[in-house]
Amino acid sequence: MPSSLINGQPGHAIDLHDRGLQYGDGLFSTLAVRDGRPQLWEQHIGRLREDCGRLRLAPFDASQLRAEADALCTGIARGVLKILLTRGPGARGYRFDAAAPGTRILTLAPVPEYPVQHYRDGVAIRICTTRLGVNPALAGIKHLNRLEQVLARAEWDDAEIAEGLMRDVHGHIVEGTMSNLFLVRNGALLTPRLDECGVAGVMRATIIAWAQTSGISVMERHVDDGDLGRADEVFLCNSLIGVWPVRRVDGFTWRSGPLTARIAAAIGAFSLMPETPRLDFAQDTDGSN
């Protein structure tokens, strides 16, 4: 069983002239694999399609992508599937040939070992000094220009710290290095707006969609330290971890609360969360726990 497919062929090497390497000219998405199936497939494909449009990358064939994903994931109980699309090999210079075929890379990786306490007791996190630059043209896209996240993640080496929050250059709190952020206040959800920077995560969108069908208000706006101070619950999410309650960041502490637990129960089965009761996501619209 290959662990990587490059344009449909098993392999581990790409052309050094690929614009993904030369300029970070591409994007990616990371999916949880459970019981041989990539989770939230349609949502990931939808975001990839939208991001390809914004970067003017060649459209991809979703059924071909699915066939390749299935070839990698069949028989895999739990794993991580990464889909990476680039503008493909090119001549020197930023100018690209819109008709040139891109490069399609699928890789299957083992499940990261997240401590079960992260889910049960919540995580301690930090606020990074590395900032997110502001650029609406790239905001929200999970593109390959990730140096800000690389530098932010290099700020700490303490295994007790599970994640770092990043501010934008104006000081707003935007997201974690690898996760999106939600605050709970009076039973409503607040999450940072991502129109100037940040990654619009598929799990973030899934949680927003769930809340909207569950009668829970979701506000997307700038988030500052005062919002952290006023929050009743705080949690992080992404497609792999599912939901991590936050118990501490700098001077603020929280207990894991009821809405976080309810959301974790609703979306956990689509992530690599351990021991999550499988709820029927589509039917969970009656507000029950």
Add this chain to the structure above:
Amino acid sequence: MPSSLINGQPGHAIDLHDRGLQYGDGLFSTLAVRDGRPQLWEQHIGRLREDCGRLRLAPFDASQLRAEADALCTGIARGVLKILLTRGPGARGYRFDAAAPGTRILTLAPVPEYPVQHYRDGVAIRICTTRLGVNPALAGIKHLNRLEQVLARAEWDDAEIAEGLMRDVHGHIVEGTMSNLFLVRNGALLTPRLDECGVAGVMRATIIAWAQTSGISVMERHVDDGDLGRADEVFLCNSLIGVWPVRRVDGFTWRSGPLTARIAAAIGAFSLMPETPRLDFAQDTDGSN
């Protein structure tokens, strides 16, 4: 004769797990090759060393890099040498192993065919709508996160337009997609400051150093449309083109002027400029033309 060396070995393929591809986690520099020799070598090495430090990339062995550059460039009358350094292959996730070896890629490419009129008559350029995001942590570094330049260069397809200027998100004019910008006003040089975004080009630094030893004032500050309107001469530079006088951008027009010509004469021999009289740069400190 190989055209590429990867960690010293001829080849054209890199590991798909290389962080240069996965996250744009690396940097590059592009050098003019003349008569078998990469030009402004020490300046390029100096910038690579500084940029490696800022990104916490592993230090490189400059003599090894030079030996590899010589292996590619010997016997080449004119060419383009690109040095690309990445953090090397890594496990999934933004966190990196500071002790892991990086990847070192040198490629030799043919000379781009720039029309001789660009040098003689000046170039017509445009102002791009794609903006540069602001992030002091990455400003100045010639790193692999170049999506802004890719999107800006995709804005036009008119061969009459040689380059596009980019504004930052505040509206300041910062640089071209592949070049730095200088304005001349009353015999002094003005060039955009690069402490919030932009690439600190080696040719830009070479011109600033030349001006300082030639008694010509150089100011680095924010540049706006009003500065363009007041400029007596405008030119673009990089390590390959040398100097292109600008004759038109949007509503503004200029004739090629004396300071631009003098600078072109002083630095042309270190670039791929055609028919440039070879001046001795190091000794050109007496203000003579």
